[in-house]
Amino acid sequence: MDLAAHALAERTVDELVARHRAQTLERLADDAGGVVGIVVRTHLDLGAGQGRADQFRDLFWIHGAGSYDNPPMSPTEHPSVTDAALLDSARRTFDVERAALERLRGRLDARFAAACRLLLACHGRVVVTGMGKSGHVARKIAATLASTGTPAFFLHPGEASHGDLGMLTRGDVLLALSNSGETAEILTLLPQVRRLAVKVIALTGREAGTLAREADVVLDVGVEQEACPLNLAPTASTTAALAMGDALAVALLAARGFSAEDFARAHPGGNLGRRLLLHVADLMRRGEDLPRVAADTPLAAGLLEMSRKGLGMTAIVDAEDRVLGVFTDGDLRRSLDRQLDVHATPMREVMTPGGRTVGPQELATAAASLMEQHRVTALLVIDGERRLVGALNVHDLMRAGVV
Numbered sequence: 001m002d003l004a005a006h007a008l009a010e011r012t013v014d015e016l017v018a019r020h021r022a023q024t025l026e027r028l029a030d031d032a033g034g035v036v037g038i039v040v041r042t043h044l045d046l047g048a049g050q051g052r053a054d055q056f057r058d059l060f061w062i063h064g065a066g067s068y069d070n071p072p073m074s075p076t077e078h079p080s081v082t083d084a085a086l087l088d089s090a091r092r093t094f095d096v097e098r099a100a101l102e103r104l105r106g107r108l109d110a111r112f113a114a115a116c117r118l119l120l121a122c123h124g125r126v127v128v129t130g131m132g133k134s135g136h137v138a139r140k141i142a143a144t145l146a147s148t149g150t151p152a153f154f155l156h157p158g159e160a161s162h163g164d165l166g167m168l169t170r171g172d173v174l175l176a177l178s179n180s181g182e183t184a185e186i187l188t189l190l191p192q193v194r195r196l197a198v199k200v201i202a203l204t205g206r207e208a209g210t211l212a213r214e215a216d217v218v219l220d221v222g223v224e225q226e227a228c229p230l231n232l233a234p235t236a237s238t239t240a241a242l243a244m245g246d247a248l249a250v251a252l253l254a255a256r257g258f259s260a261e262d263f264a265r266a267h268p269g270g271n272l273g274r275r276l277l278l279h280v281a282d283l284m285r286r287g288e289d290l291p292r293v294a295a296d297t298p299l300a301a302g303l304l305e306m307s308r309k310g311l312g313m314t315a316i317v318d319a320e321d322r323v324l325g326v327f328t329d330g331d332l333r334r335s336l337d338r339q340l341d342v343h344a345t346p347m348r349e350v351m352t353p354g355g356r357t358v359g360p361q362e363l364a365t366a367a368a369s370l371m372e373q374h375r376v377t378a379l380l381v382i383d384g385e386r387r388l389v390g391a392l393n394v395h396d397l398m399r400a401g402v403v
Helices: 055-065 083-106 110-120 133-147 190-195 210-214 236-256 260-265 271-277 299-309 329-337 364-374 394-399
Strands: 126-130 152-154 173-178 199-204 217-220 292-294 313-317 323-328 378-382 388-393
Touching: 083 236, 110 173, 110 199, 110 217, 110 236, 126 133, 133 152, 133 173, 133 236, 190 210, 199 210, 199 236, 292 299, 299 313, 313 378, 313 388, 323 329, 323 378, 364 378, 364 394, 388 394
Parallel strands: 126 152, 126 173, 173 199, 199 217, 292 313
Antiparallel strands: 313 323, 378 388
Protein backbone atom coordinates (compact mmCIF):
# COMPACT_ATOMS: atom_id res chain seq x y z
CA MET A 1 0.00 0.00 0.00
CA ASP A 2 1.38 3.44 -0.91
CA LEU A 3 0.82 6.19 1.63
CA ALA A 4 1.14 9.88 0.86
CA ALA A 5 4.01 11.66 2.56
CA HIS A 6 2.97 13.62 5.64
CA ALA A 7 3.68 17.31 5.64
CA LEU A 8 5.47 17.09 9.00
CA ALA A 9 7.53 14.07 8.15
CA GLU A 10 11.11 14.11 9.43
CA ARG A 11 13.69 15.52 7.09
CA THR A 12 16.76 13.53 6.18
CA VAL A 13 20.03 13.88 8.03
CA ASP A 14 21.53 15.70 5.04
CA GLU A 15 18.90 18.40 5.39
CA LEU A 16 19.48 18.86 9.11
CA VAL A 17 23.27 18.68 9.38
CA ALA A 18 25.77 20.15 6.97
CA ARG A 19 28.07 17.46 5.56
CA HIS A 20 30.86 17.56 3.06
CA ARG A 21 30.03 13.94 2.21
CA ALA A 22 27.73 11.13 3.36
CA GLN A 23 28.96 9.00 6.22
CA THR A 24 29.39 5.24 6.10
CA LEU A 25 26.01 3.47 6.45
CA GLU A 26 24.21 6.85 6.15
CA ARG A 27 21.16 6.99 3.92
CA LEU A 28 21.68 9.46 1.10
CA ALA A 29 19.10 12.21 0.48
CA ASP A 30 18.25 10.96 -2.98
CA ASP A 31 18.12 7.31 -1.94
CA ALA A 32 14.36 6.87 -2.27
CA GLY A 33 14.58 3.10 -2.07
CA GLY A 34 16.15 3.15 1.39
CA VAL A 35 18.94 0.74 0.39
CA VAL A 36 22.15 1.28 2.33
CA GLY A 37 25.40 0.79 0.46
CA ILE A 38 28.94 0.17 1.67
CA VAL A 39 32.17 0.66 -0.20
CA VAL A 40 35.12 -1.38 1.01
CA ARG A 41 38.33 -0.70 -0.89
CA THR A 42 40.25 -3.83 -0.02
CA HIS A 43 40.09 -5.90 -3.17
CA LEU A 44 39.81 -5.01 -6.82
CA ASP A 45 37.46 -7.93 -7.43
CA LEU A 46 35.16 -7.22 -4.49
CA GLY A 47 31.64 -8.16 -5.53
CA ALA A 48 32.83 -10.08 -8.56
CA GLY A 49 32.31 -13.49 -6.98
CA GLN A 50 35.96 -14.41 -7.44
CA GLY A 51 37.70 -16.47 -4.80
CA ARG A 52 37.52 -14.78 -1.40
CA ALA A 53 36.83 -11.34 -2.82
CA ASP A 54 33.23 -11.30 -1.58
CA GLN A 55 33.99 -12.11 2.04
CA PHE A 56 33.90 -8.55 3.32
CA ARG A 57 30.74 -7.91 1.35
CA ASP A 58 29.11 -10.98 2.89
CA LEU A 59 30.27 -10.06 6.38
CA PHE A 60 28.76 -6.59 6.17
CA TRP A 61 25.56 -8.07 4.73
CA ILE A 62 25.27 -10.39 7.75
CA HIS A 63 25.81 -7.47 10.11
CA GLY A 64 22.86 -5.61 8.67
CA ALA A 65 24.40 -3.33 6.04
CA GLY A 66 23.75 -5.33 2.90
CA SER A 67 20.90 -5.25 0.46
CA TYR A 68 18.27 -7.97 0.48
CA ASP A 69 18.18 -7.55 -3.30
CA ASN A 70 21.68 -9.01 -3.47
CA PRO A 71 22.21 -11.47 -0.58
CA PRO A 72 25.34 -13.62 -0.27
CA MET A 73 25.43 -16.88 -2.16
CA SER A 74 24.16 -20.04 -0.52
CA PRO A 75 26.53 -22.99 0.06
CA THR A 76 25.00 -24.84 -2.91
CA GLU A 77 26.12 -22.00 -5.18
CA HIS A 78 29.80 -22.73 -4.42
CA PRO A 79 30.47 -25.83 -6.52
CA SER A 80 34.19 -25.09 -6.57
CA VAL A 81 34.53 -25.66 -2.81
CA THR A 82 35.95 -29.14 -2.24
CA ASP A 83 35.64 -31.41 0.78
CA ALA A 84 39.40 -31.19 1.23
CA ALA A 85 39.22 -27.41 1.48
CA LEU A 86 36.49 -27.60 4.10
CA LEU A 87 38.49 -30.10 6.15
CA ASP A 88 41.61 -27.95 5.86
CA SER A 89 39.63 -25.00 7.18
CA ALA A 90 38.44 -27.04 10.16
CA ARG A 91 41.96 -28.22 10.95
CA ARG A 92 43.25 -24.66 10.75
CA THR A 93 40.55 -23.58 13.21
CA PHE A 94 41.60 -26.27 15.66
CA ASP A 95 45.27 -25.34 15.24
CA VAL A 96 44.67 -21.64 15.84
CA GLU A 97 42.48 -22.22 18.88
CA ARG A 98 44.85 -24.83 20.34
CA ALA A 99 47.74 -22.38 19.99
CA ALA A 100 45.66 -19.69 21.68
CA LEU A 101 44.98 -21.99 24.63
CA GLU A 102 48.67 -22.91 24.92
CA ARG A 103 49.60 -19.22 25.11
CA LEU A 104 46.80 -18.65 27.62
CA ARG A 105 48.17 -21.46 29.78
CA GLY A 106 51.63 -19.93 29.65
CA ARG A 107 50.31 -16.59 30.93
CA LEU A 108 48.73 -17.99 34.09
CA ASP A 109 50.19 -16.26 37.12
CA ALA A 110 49.34 -15.00 40.58
CA ARG A 111 46.45 -12.97 39.20
CA PHE A 112 44.52 -16.19 38.56
CA ALA A 113 44.99 -17.23 42.19
CA ALA A 114 43.92 -13.73 43.29
CA ALA A 115 40.74 -14.04 41.23
CA CYS A 116 40.00 -17.43 42.78
CA ARG A 117 40.47 -16.02 46.28
CA LEU A 118 38.09 -13.16 45.53
CA LEU A 119 35.48 -15.66 44.38
CA LEU A 120 36.05 -17.97 47.35
CA ALA A 121 35.61 -15.03 49.72
CA CYS A 122 32.42 -13.87 48.00
CA HIS A 123 29.50 -13.90 50.46
CA GLY A 124 26.95 -13.05 47.79
CA ARG A 125 26.74 -14.18 44.19
CA VAL A 126 29.16 -14.13 41.31
CA VAL A 127 27.50 -11.92 38.71
CA VAL A 128 28.83 -12.66 35.21
CA THR A 129 28.29 -10.15 32.43
CA GLY A 130 29.26 -9.73 28.80
CA MET A 131 27.85 -8.36 25.56
CA GLY A 132 27.45 -10.07 22.19
CA LYS A 133 29.56 -13.22 21.81
CA SER A 134 31.18 -12.49 25.16
CA GLY A 135 27.67 -12.50 26.59
CA HIS A 136 27.05 -16.02 25.29
CA VAL A 137 30.30 -17.15 26.90
CA ALA A 138 29.39 -15.34 30.12
CA ARG A 139 26.09 -17.21 30.33
CA LYS A 140 27.91 -20.52 30.06
CA ILE A 141 30.49 -19.54 32.69
CA ALA A 142 27.72 -18.50 35.09
CA ALA A 143 25.94 -21.82 34.53
CA THR A 144 29.15 -23.80 35.11
CA LEU A 145 29.95 -21.90 38.31
CA ALA A 146 26.42 -22.39 39.65
CA SER A 147 26.46 -26.13 38.97
CA THR A 148 29.82 -26.63 40.65
CA GLY A 149 29.24 -24.99 44.00
CA THR A 150 29.73 -21.27 43.26
CA PRO A 151 26.37 -19.43 43.28
CA ALA A 152 26.31 -17.33 40.11
CA PHE A 153 24.00 -15.84 37.51
CA PHE A 154 24.25 -13.93 34.24
CA LEU A 155 23.45 -10.22 34.08
CA HIS A 156 22.82 -8.72 30.64
CA PRO A 157 24.75 -5.43 30.60
CA GLY A 158 22.24 -3.74 28.30
CA GLU A 159 19.30 -4.64 30.52
CA ALA A 160 21.30 -3.73 33.62
CA SER A 161 21.16 -0.07 32.66
CA HIS A 162 17.38 -0.28 32.54
CA GLY A 163 16.68 -1.71 35.97
CA ASP A 164 18.36 -5.10 36.15
CA LEU A 165 21.34 -3.56 37.92
CA GLY A 166 19.24 -4.05 41.04
CA MET A 167 20.31 -7.70 40.87
CA LEU A 168 23.79 -6.61 41.95
CA THR A 169 24.22 -6.14 45.70
CA ARG A 170 26.98 -5.55 48.20
CA GLY A 171 28.93 -8.72 48.79
CA ASP A 172 28.70 -9.83 45.16
CA VAL A 173 31.63 -10.12 42.76
CA LEU A 174 31.31 -8.96 39.15
CA LEU A 175 33.03 -11.12 36.53
CA ALA A 176 33.05 -8.98 33.38
CA LEU A 177 33.96 -10.25 29.90
CA SER A 178 35.03 -7.88 27.15
CA ASN A 179 37.67 -8.76 24.59
CA SER A 180 38.22 -5.11 23.67
CA GLY A 181 37.91 -3.85 27.22
CA GLU A 182 35.81 -0.99 25.89
CA THR A 183 32.31 -2.45 25.71
CA ALA A 184 30.12 0.59 26.36
CA GLU A 185 27.31 -1.32 28.07
CA ILE A 186 29.76 -2.74 30.63
CA LEU A 187 31.65 0.49 31.22
CA THR A 188 28.33 2.21 31.96
CA LEU A 189 27.85 -0.13 34.92
CA LEU A 190 31.20 0.52 36.58
CA PRO A 191 30.31 3.71 38.54
CA GLN A 192 27.36 1.98 40.21
CA VAL A 193 29.46 -1.13 40.79
CA ARG A 194 32.02 1.01 42.60
CA ARG A 195 29.31 2.67 44.71
CA LEU A 196 28.31 -0.78 45.91
CA ALA A 197 31.96 -1.64 46.67
CA VAL A 198 31.61 -4.71 44.46
CA LYS A 199 34.90 -6.29 43.42
CA VAL A 200 35.47 -6.65 39.67
CA ILE A 201 37.33 -9.41 37.87
CA ALA A 202 37.94 -8.63 34.20
CA LEU A 203 38.41 -11.24 31.47
CA THR A 204 39.74 -9.12 28.64
CA GLY A 205 42.04 -9.20 25.67
CA ARG A 206 43.40 -5.69 26.32
CA GLU A 207 45.19 -5.05 29.58
CA ALA A 208 45.46 -1.39 28.61
CA GLY A 209 41.70 -1.08 28.12
CA THR A 210 39.31 0.85 30.34
CA LEU A 211 37.78 -2.28 31.87
CA ALA A 212 41.22 -3.59 32.88
CA ARG A 213 42.12 -0.25 34.49
CA GLU A 214 38.92 -0.26 36.54
CA ALA A 215 39.08 -3.93 37.60
CA ASP A 216 40.46 -5.31 40.85
CA VAL A 217 41.91 -8.37 39.10
CA VAL A 218 42.62 -8.70 35.38
CA LEU A 219 42.86 -12.05 33.62
CA ASP A 220 44.41 -11.63 30.18
CA VAL A 221 42.53 -13.79 27.66
CA GLY A 222 43.83 -12.02 24.58
CA VAL A 223 44.72 -13.97 21.44
CA GLU A 224 47.13 -13.17 18.63
CA GLN A 225 44.62 -14.02 15.95
CA GLU A 226 41.10 -15.33 15.50
CA ALA A 227 40.43 -18.60 13.74
CA CYS A 228 38.25 -16.61 11.34
CA PRO A 229 40.33 -16.10 8.16
CA LEU A 230 39.26 -12.44 8.18
CA ASN A 231 40.49 -12.16 11.78
CA LEU A 232 37.12 -10.60 12.60
CA ALA A 233 34.59 -13.12 13.92
CA PRO A 234 35.19 -13.94 17.62
CA THR A 235 36.45 -17.53 17.57
CA ALA A 236 39.80 -18.11 19.26
CA SER A 237 39.07 -15.21 21.65
CA THR A 238 35.76 -16.71 22.82
CA THR A 239 37.42 -20.12 23.20
CA ALA A 240 40.09 -18.56 25.39
CA ALA A 241 37.51 -16.76 27.55
CA LEU A 242 35.46 -19.92 27.90
CA ALA A 243 38.52 -21.94 28.90
CA MET A 244 39.47 -19.35 31.51
CA GLY A 245 35.95 -19.51 32.93
CA ASP A 246 36.16 -23.28 33.11
CA ALA A 247 39.56 -23.02 34.81
CA LEU A 248 38.09 -20.73 37.46
CA ALA A 249 35.12 -23.03 38.06
CA VAL A 250 37.26 -26.15 38.37
CA ALA A 251 39.78 -24.46 40.66
CA LEU A 252 36.96 -23.31 42.94
CA LEU A 253 35.35 -26.75 42.81
CA ALA A 254 38.58 -28.38 43.97
CA ALA A 255 39.23 -25.75 46.64
CA ARG A 256 35.77 -26.28 48.15
CA GLY A 257 36.03 -30.08 48.14
CA PHE A 258 32.95 -30.25 45.92
CA SER A 259 31.86 -33.91 45.61
CA ALA A 260 29.99 -35.95 43.03
CA GLU A 261 26.99 -35.97 45.39
CA ASP A 262 27.11 -32.16 45.60
CA PHE A 263 27.18 -32.02 41.81
CA ALA A 264 24.19 -34.34 41.60
CA ARG A 265 22.13 -32.13 43.92
CA ALA A 266 22.38 -29.38 41.34
CA HIS A 267 21.31 -31.80 38.59
CA PRO A 268 18.31 -33.67 40.04
CA GLY A 269 16.50 -33.85 36.71
CA GLY A 270 19.23 -35.47 34.63
CA ASN A 271 20.63 -38.95 34.33
CA LEU A 272 23.63 -37.97 36.42
CA GLY A 273 21.40 -36.75 39.22
CA ARG A 274 19.39 -39.94 39.24
CA ARG A 275 22.53 -42.02 39.32
CA LEU A 276 24.15 -40.09 42.15
CA LEU A 277 21.18 -39.13 44.29
CA LEU A 278 19.02 -42.26 44.34
CA HIS A 279 19.57 -44.69 47.18
CA VAL A 280 18.51 -48.30 47.41
CA ALA A 281 15.76 -47.29 49.85
CA ASP A 282 14.25 -45.07 47.13
CA LEU A 283 13.78 -47.99 44.72
CA MET A 284 13.39 -51.18 46.74
CA ARG A 285 10.22 -53.25 47.08
CA ARG A 286 8.72 -53.24 50.58
CA GLY A 287 6.18 -54.92 52.80
CA GLU A 288 3.81 -57.31 51.06
CA ASP A 289 5.76 -56.99 47.82
CA LEU A 290 8.74 -58.77 49.36
CA PRO A 291 9.14 -62.49 48.56
CA ARG A 292 9.95 -64.38 51.76
CA VAL A 293 9.43 -67.87 53.15
CA ALA A 294 10.53 -69.77 56.24
CA ALA A 295 13.38 -72.26 56.14
CA ASP A 296 10.99 -75.23 56.61
CA THR A 297 8.69 -74.13 53.76
CA PRO A 298 8.42 -76.81 51.01
CA LEU A 299 10.13 -75.97 47.74
CA ALA A 300 6.76 -75.97 45.93
CA ALA A 301 5.46 -73.18 48.20
CA GLY A 302 8.72 -71.25 47.70
CA LEU A 303 8.22 -71.42 43.93
CA LEU A 304 4.71 -70.04 44.28
CA GLU A 305 6.04 -67.14 46.37
CA MET A 306 8.62 -66.37 43.71
CA SER A 307 5.93 -66.35 41.01
CA ARG A 308 3.58 -64.11 42.99
CA LYS A 309 6.19 -61.46 43.79
CA GLY A 310 7.88 -61.43 40.37
CA LEU A 311 11.44 -60.78 41.46
CA GLY A 312 12.91 -64.06 40.28
CA MET A 313 13.93 -64.97 43.82
CA THR A 314 12.75 -65.29 47.37
CA ALA A 315 14.38 -64.68 50.71
CA ILE A 316 14.55 -67.41 53.33
CA VAL A 317 14.11 -65.88 56.78
CA ASP A 318 13.93 -67.00 60.41
CA ALA A 319 11.19 -66.19 62.90
CA GLU A 320 12.60 -62.69 63.47
CA ASP A 321 12.80 -61.96 59.74
CA ARG A 322 16.57 -62.28 59.63
CA VAL A 323 17.88 -63.41 56.25
CA LEU A 324 19.23 -66.95 56.25
CA GLY A 325 19.66 -67.27 52.52
CA VAL A 326 18.18 -66.70 49.10
CA PHE A 327 16.60 -68.94 46.47
CA THR A 328 16.87 -67.80 42.85
CA ASP A 329 16.10 -69.03 39.35
CA GLY A 330 19.63 -70.44 39.25
CA ASP A 331 19.01 -72.44 42.43
CA LEU A 332 15.80 -73.76 40.87
CA ARG A 333 17.66 -75.10 37.83
CA ARG A 334 20.20 -76.81 40.06
CA SER A 335 17.39 -78.32 42.13
CA LEU A 336 15.72 -79.75 39.03
CA ASP A 337 19.02 -81.28 37.95
CA ARG A 338 19.07 -83.13 41.29
CA GLN A 339 15.52 -84.40 40.65
CA LEU A 340 14.34 -83.29 44.10
CA ASP A 341 10.78 -83.71 45.28
CA VAL A 342 9.39 -80.16 45.24
CA HIS A 343 6.69 -81.08 47.77
CA ALA A 344 8.96 -82.74 50.30
CA THR A 345 12.20 -80.74 50.04
CA PRO A 346 12.44 -77.78 52.48
CA MET A 347 13.84 -74.44 51.32
CA ARG A 348 16.85 -74.65 53.65
CA GLU A 349 18.20 -77.56 51.57
CA VAL A 350 18.13 -75.71 48.26
CA MET A 351 18.81 -72.10 49.24
CA THR A 352 22.11 -70.28 48.82
CA PRO A 353 23.18 -69.40 52.39
CA GLY A 354 23.61 -65.70 53.03
CA GLY A 355 22.97 -64.52 49.48
CA ARG A 356 23.87 -61.20 47.94
CA THR A 357 22.63 -58.30 50.04
CA VAL A 358 22.88 -54.53 50.16
CA GLY A 359 22.02 -51.84 52.72
CA PRO A 360 19.09 -49.45 52.18
CA GLN A 361 21.33 -46.34 52.40
CA GLU A 362 23.70 -47.52 49.70
CA LEU A 363 23.57 -45.61 46.44
CA ALA A 364 21.53 -47.28 43.73
CA THR A 365 24.65 -47.17 41.56
CA ALA A 366 26.45 -49.28 44.18
CA ALA A 367 23.66 -51.87 43.96
CA ALA A 368 23.99 -51.90 40.17
CA SER A 369 27.74 -52.40 40.47
CA LEU A 370 27.22 -55.26 42.92
CA MET A 371 24.82 -56.98 40.53
CA GLU A 372 27.28 -56.65 37.69
CA GLN A 373 30.22 -57.85 39.77
CA HIS A 374 28.47 -61.02 40.98
CA ARG A 375 26.37 -61.55 37.86
CA VAL A 376 23.05 -61.55 39.65
CA THR A 377 19.84 -59.75 38.70
CA ALA A 378 18.36 -59.14 42.17
CA LEU A 379 19.48 -58.23 45.68
CA LEU A 380 18.00 -58.49 49.15
CA VAL A 381 18.08 -55.34 51.25
CA ILE A 382 18.91 -55.84 54.92
CA ASP A 383 19.42 -53.63 57.96
CA GLY A 384 22.32 -53.75 60.42
CA GLU A 385 20.91 -56.87 62.11
CA ARG A 386 20.36 -58.70 58.81
CA ARG A 387 16.59 -58.24 58.98
CA LEU A 388 14.90 -58.18 55.58
CA VAL A 389 13.69 -54.65 54.79
CA GLY A 390 13.48 -54.71 51.01
CA ALA A 391 14.49 -56.17 47.67
CA LEU A 392 15.17 -54.90 44.17
CA ASN A 393 16.15 -56.25 40.79
CA VAL A 394 17.81 -54.92 37.69
CA HIS A 395 14.46 -53.87 36.21
CA ASP A 396 13.88 -51.51 39.16
CA LEU A 397 17.23 -49.89 38.40
CA MET A 398 16.44 -49.64 34.70
CA ARG A 399 13.08 -47.97 35.33
CA ALA A 400 14.82 -45.37 37.51
CA GLY A 401 17.43 -44.68 34.83
CA VAL A 402 20.30 -45.88 37.01
CA VAL A 403 21.39 -48.45 34.43
